[in-house]
Amino acid sequence: MRRALTVAAAMMSLGAASLPTVDGARLLEETPAPRLSDYRLFADGRGRVPAAGLVRYTLNTPLFSDYAEKRRYVWLPPGTHATYTAAGVIDFPIGTTIVKSFGFPADFRAPASDLRLLETRLLVRRASGWVPLSYVWNADGSDATLKRTGARIPVAFIDAAGKRREIDYAVPNINQCKQCHQQSGAVTPIGPTAANLNGGLDGHGGSQLVAWAKAGRLDRAPADAPRLARWDDPAAPLADRARAYLDVNCGHCHSPAGFASNSGLYLQHDEPSPAHQGILKRPVAAGRASGSAEFSIKPGDPDGSILINRMASAEPGVMMPQFGRTIVHDEGVALLRAYVAGLK
Amino acid sequence: MKTWLYIAAVLAGTAAEARTLTIAAGADAQERLQTALIEAQPGDVVQLGAGRFELAGGLSLDVAGVTVAGAGPAATVLDFTGQKGEGEGLLITANDVLIRDLGMENPKGNGLKSKGSDGISFVNLRVEWTGGPKPTNGAYGVYPVSSKHVLIDRVVVRGASDAGIYVGQSDQIVVRNSRAEGNVAGIEIENSYNADVHDNVATNNAGGILVFDLPDLPQQGGHSVRLFRNRVIANNHVNFAAPGNIVAGVPSGTGIMVMANRNVHIIGNDIRDNAGNAVMLVAYTQAFTDSNYNPLPRGIAVRNNSYAGNGGKPGFPGGAEIAAAVGGTLPPVMWDGITGYTVPGGAAVTAEGGIMVGDAPLLNLNLKTHGTPASAARPSVGAATAMAAMPEPAAVVLPPAQEARARARAAGSLAAR
Numbered sequence: 001m002r003r004a005l006t007v008a009a010a011m012m013s014l015g016a017a018s019l020p021t022v023d024g025a026r027l028l029e030e031t032p033a034p035r036l037s038d039y040r041l042f043a044d045g046r047g048r049v050p051a052a053g054l055v056r057y058t059l060n061t062p063l064f065s066d067y068a069e070k071r072r073y074v075w076l077p078p079g080t081h082a083t084y085t086a087a088g089v090i091d092f093p094i095g096t097t098i099v100k101s102f103g104f105p106a107d108f109r110a111p112a113s114d115l116r117l118l119e120t121r122l123l124v125r126r127a128s129g130w131v132p133l134s135y136v137w138n139a140d141g142s143d144a145t146l147k148r149t150g151a152r153i154p155v156a157f158i159d160a161a162g163k164r165r166e167i168d169y170a171v172p173n174i175n176q177c178k179q180c181h182q183q184s185g186a187v188t189p190i191g192p193t194a195a196n197l198n199g200g201l202d203g204h205g206g207s208q209l210v211a212w213a214k215a216g217r218l219d220r221a222p223a224d225a226p227r228l229a230r231w232d233d234p235a236a237p238l239a240d241r242a243r244a245y246l247d248v249n250c251g252h253c254h255s256p257a258g259f260a261s262n263s264g265l266y267l268q269h270d271e272p273s274p275a276h277q278g279i280l281k282r283p284v285a286a287g288r289a290s291g292s293a294e295f296s297i298k299p300g301d302p303d304g305s306i307l308i309n310r311m312a313s314a315e316p317g318v319m320m321p322q323f324g325r326t327i328v329h330d331e332g333v334a335l336l337r338a339y340v341a342g343l344k
Numbered sequence: 345m346k347t348w349l350y351i352a353a354v355l356a357g358t359a360a361e362a363r364t365l366t367i368a369a370g371a372d373a374q375e376r377l378q379t380a381l382i383e384a385q386p387g388d389v390v391q392l393g394a395g396r397f398e399l400a401g402g403l404s405l406d407v408a409g410v411t412v413a414g415a416g417p418a419a420t421v422l423d424f425t426g427q428k429g430e431g432e433g434l435l436i437t438a439n440d441v442l443i444r445d446l447g448m449e450n451p452k453g454n455g456l457k458s459k460g461s462d463g464i465s466f467v468n469l470r471v472e473w474t475g476g477p478k479p480t481n482g483a484y485g486v487y488p489v490s491s492k493h494v495l496i497d498r499v500v501v502r503g504a505s506d507a508g509i510y511v512g513q514s515d516q517i518v519v520r521n522s523r524a525e526g527n528v529a530g531i532e533i534e535n536s537y538n539a540d541v542h543d544n545v546a547t548n549n550a551g552g553i554l555v556f557d558l559p560d561l562p563q564q565g566g567h568s569v570r571l572f573r574n575r576v577i578a579n580n581h582v583n584f585a586a587p588g589n590i591v592a593g594v595p596s597g598t599g600i601m602v603m604a605n606r607n608v609h610i611i612g613n614d615i616r617d618n619a620g621n622a623v624m625l626v627a628y629t630q631a632f633t634d635s636n637y638n639p640l641p642r643g644i645a646v647r648n649n650s651y652a653g654n655g656g657k658p659g660f661p662g663g664a665e666i667a668a669a670v671g672g673t674l675p676p677v678m679w680d681g682i683t684g685y686t687v688p689g690g691a692a693v694t695a696e697g698g699i700m701v702g703d704a705p706l707l708n709l710n711l712k713t714h715g716t717p718a719s720a721a722r723p724s725v726g727a728a729t730a731m732a733a734m735p736e737p738a739a740v741v742l743p744p745a746q747e748a749r750a751r752a753r754a755a756g757s758l759a760a761r
Binding site: 292 | 375378379381382400401402404405406427428429430431435437451452453454459460479480481482483484487489490505506510512513534558559560561562563585586587588589590630633634
């Protein structure tokens with residue numbers, strides 16, 4: 001009955017030709033919607049135009065995902081706001097939905113044109129905790145379908161250097177969503193920490209924290225909020241950029257509460273212990289991935305550092321992260337090589 | 345009475361609700377199998393048919409109480425030869441999971457891994473790299489880590505480039521009736537508490553059975569391990585581990601090796617034809633900065649083992665010279681003789697428990713202090729000593745329900761013995 005009313009209300013609002021609004025009630029239902037469009041997160045239904053209240057944001061340093069273009073949005077139930085926390089992910093209210101779409105342009109020299117969306121991932125904060133959902137776009141881009149078991153999608157594109165690349169893009173299954181997104185056993189977002197949001201949208205202008213606070217989406221934006229470096233900001237100190245990169249690309253697992261806790265390798269940007277950072281730390285369960293290197297990070301010697309070798313590999317059993325990418329992030333490897341080369 | 349009725353009702357209810365999800369080999373095996381592993385409910389059995397499941401990526405299970413069963417370790421094969429992603433063949437992150445009666449071939453990384461599971465059983469399995477021992481093989485065959493109540497029973501692992509059976513940072517562990525063959529390390533218990541390793545065969549590895557403790561880890565201070573009634577035979581394979589790997593330091597020809605750890609009892613094993621040390625007891629061999637770490641083996645008892653044909657051709661540096669100095673053949677048990685170390689940034693510490701060898705002459709390198717180079721060894725051979733009173737670690741008793749489930753039935757067993 002309630003559903004019927006909701007549907008009737010939705011039809012009426014469509015009839016009035018107003019912008020569709022996000023179906024917050026549907027997001028909170030136990031059974032996820034089979035189609036992304038059921039949530040009315042996008043005004044165009046095609047994942048390009050966000051619905052009212054779905055706010056785009058960017059991160060100072062993002063996760064590398066095979067060079068995929070990403071569009072990040074957050075939706076908060078009307079009348080609610082998030083609560084600032086200096087460490088970790090800011091505290092979002094129940095009902096919050098974080099939306100991340102992954103796509104590839106035909107040619108990265110013109111990344112804004114001809115973008116093919118592959119998948120849209122949601123993290124929905126229900127009363128019971130965060131729930132990850134993954135929707136895969138159909139071939140004509142008209143809607144996306146719930147996919148819990150993951151998928152492989154062949155993708156071809158021209159990279160920024162003009163070279164044709166072909167990849168076997170991997171959509172994670174729900175266990176893999178949870179593997180990266182769990183801390184101490186509970187699913188949590190990774191990206192939207194105060195530190196990683198403390199920068200301009202797309203790297204320009206004032207801090208998104210301040211903008212969110214002004215708009216009433218965040219309770220406050222302290223002037224002394226931590227700020228994660230942009231990994232590709234040549235003006236930032238090399239160590240800050242490298243450790244920001246490791247934090248975002250590795251630190252969700254490599255933390256004392258993460259999936260790779262047993263490694264003793266903790267890659268948060270503020271981890272104080274040199275040994276836990278990997279400096280002169282011998283491997284534990286790296287197996288053959290250690291190659292001929294004896295330490296996770298050997299100061300001054302990128303080639304003698306297991307961390308570099310695993311970043312520079314795309315071979316399962318050697319590569320890190322273990323999934324989430326299928327090709328090497330050459331620019332990320334170059335950054336970490338420069339950082340390790342400069343360590344004494 | 346009322347309670348009993350209630351229990352019976354719960355049991356009946358569970359039995360009625362538990363489903364069997366049957367998955368046959370064939371096209372789309374990856375998707376069908378992963379779907380079943382995701383959709384399974386607690387108590388369900390994911391039953392794999394006989395045949396070869398060709399898998400392009402790692403599988404994962406995150407539902408408590410699920411059994412994944414095949415038609416036998418030779419009949420049902422999870423074939424990862426074409427694996428394109430993920431670091432293991434099957435990853436388990438839930439409690440009370442039983443994996444049984446299947447084989448796994450050529451995973452690119454680890455074979456079966458559990459992380460953070462309480463109640464994880466691996467029964468009647470085969471994990472094998474079919475191209476023989478090679479450095480490009482995956483690291484571990486069966487790999488429970490940060491887990492509790494771990495049962496490994498009738499598991500065969502061949503060809504792992506690290507340890508065939510590796511239990512890390514876990515508690516309450518039983519490894520029995522299993523066979524590790526042609527791996528770098530056969531069976532390895534690392535940074536773990538309360539392990540019974542018994543009635544296994546470790547043969548043709550570089551090292552047969554290892555008990556290690558390493559620094560800088562969330563769980564360390566490994567203790568209370570019993571190795572008994574194992575057959576540790578001819579572990580003389582060349583060590584084919586990647587050079588940076590910690591097991592790359594295990595000399596080929598080693599039967600049983602204990603590095604660091606407290607309260608390890610080695611009892612009634614058949615240790616023969618290992619070219620180096622039948623039993624090697626050593627301190628952590630590297631420098632360390634972790635002030636919470638104790639690098640010494642202490643409280644170690646070696647008794648009632650049988651030794652034959654060991655020590656004739658030791659492979660470790662200086663081994664041949666030491667053997668020559670003591671008459672051509674190494675005595676069965678070698679200890680580095682390190683009894684003290686200095687806490688990084690702290691005080692000197694002396695081992696709180698001794699080394700008792702009751703069944704063989706003991707070769708003592710008399711290195712005394714951690715960090716003393718092996719070149720400073722002053723080898724001496726002492727007769728077997730009368731065993732001082734050294735209480736044996738208590739037997740590991742897994743929850744009866746876990747044992748009962750593991751015993752339920754077996755198909756096409758490749759039992760170790």
